Amino acid sequence: MENKARLKREFYARDTLTVARQLLGQRLVRILDGQRLSGRIVEVEAYIGQADQACHAARGLTPRTAVMFGPPGHAYIYFIYGMHHCLNVVTEQEGFPAAVLIRALEPLEGLPIMRRHRPCRPDHELANGPGKLCQALGITRALNGVDLVTSDVLFIEEDAPVPDEEVQTTPRIGVRGDERALTVPWRFLLRDCPFCSCR
DNA sequence: CTCTCGATGCGCT
DNA sequence: GCGCATCGAGAGA
DSSP states (O other): OOOOOBOOHHHHSSOHHHHHHHHTTOEEEEEETTEEEEEEEEEEEEEESTTOTTSGGGGOOOTTTHHHHSOTTBEEEEEETTTEEEEEEEOSSTTSOEEEEEEEEEEEEOHHHHHHHSTTOOGGGSSSSHHHHHHHHTOOGGGTTOBTTTOSSEEEEOOOOOOGGGEEEEOOSSOOSSHHHHHOOOEEEETTOTTSOOO
16 A cells, blocks of 8 residues: 655644645544554544634643643544544644544545444444544544654545535534534535535 | 434543 | 533434
8 A cells, every 4th residue: 555645743733724624635544553544534623722612622721631732733532422532633833722623534444444343334434423433443542642743653644635626614513612613614524425424 | 314312431610 | 510522222203
C-alpha cells in the first residue's frame, strides 16, 4: 500500500473551519498491533473557543479540556455516555481551545480487523459515527494527547482533496447550548455519502 | 419508516 | 448527583 505524506503542524495551526473543511478526503491512519487500519474522512464538526457553548472548553481550562488548550495537531479523545469514545483534532494556536471532531470514515485499509471490532455490521456502518469509528479503529482514551504529527500509532495522511460541489454543511449533531450553538453550520460532510452518519 | 429509551463511566457543580 | 459532541434495540405505525 502506497504511503502518502503526513499532514504537518501548519495544517492544523489554522482557522478551525478551514481545517475542518480541508480534513474532508484526508486519510486517518491507526497502527494497531503492527497492522494498518485507515479510512477516508467523510464527516467532521468544528468546536471553536470558549464562546462556543457546545465546545467542551466553554467553561474554561480543566484537566479534561487541557489538550484542547495545547498546541495544534494533537488528538483530543474523550469518553462519553459511559461507553463511547470520540476523536478530535486540536486546531489553532496554543492557548486557544478549538478542535475538529471526526464523525465518520469510509473504511479503506484493515477491513477484516474493523469487522472484528464491530461484528455483524455492514461495511458502510463500520465507522459512520464518532463512537463507531473509534470502536472500529481501536481508539481509546489511552491515545488522548497523542501528537498526530509525530505519532507512530495515530496520524493523518494527505489524500485526494474534495471539491466544493461535493461538500455539504449543516448544524452540528447532538449538541446542547444556546441558539447559536444549535444553529451554526459547523458540520461538514460529503454530499450523498453512504459512509456518513445519518439524520 | 419514526420515535423512545436504557446502558454505563466520569467530569464537574 | 446531574448530564453528557452516542449507539442500538425495541415498539408502533
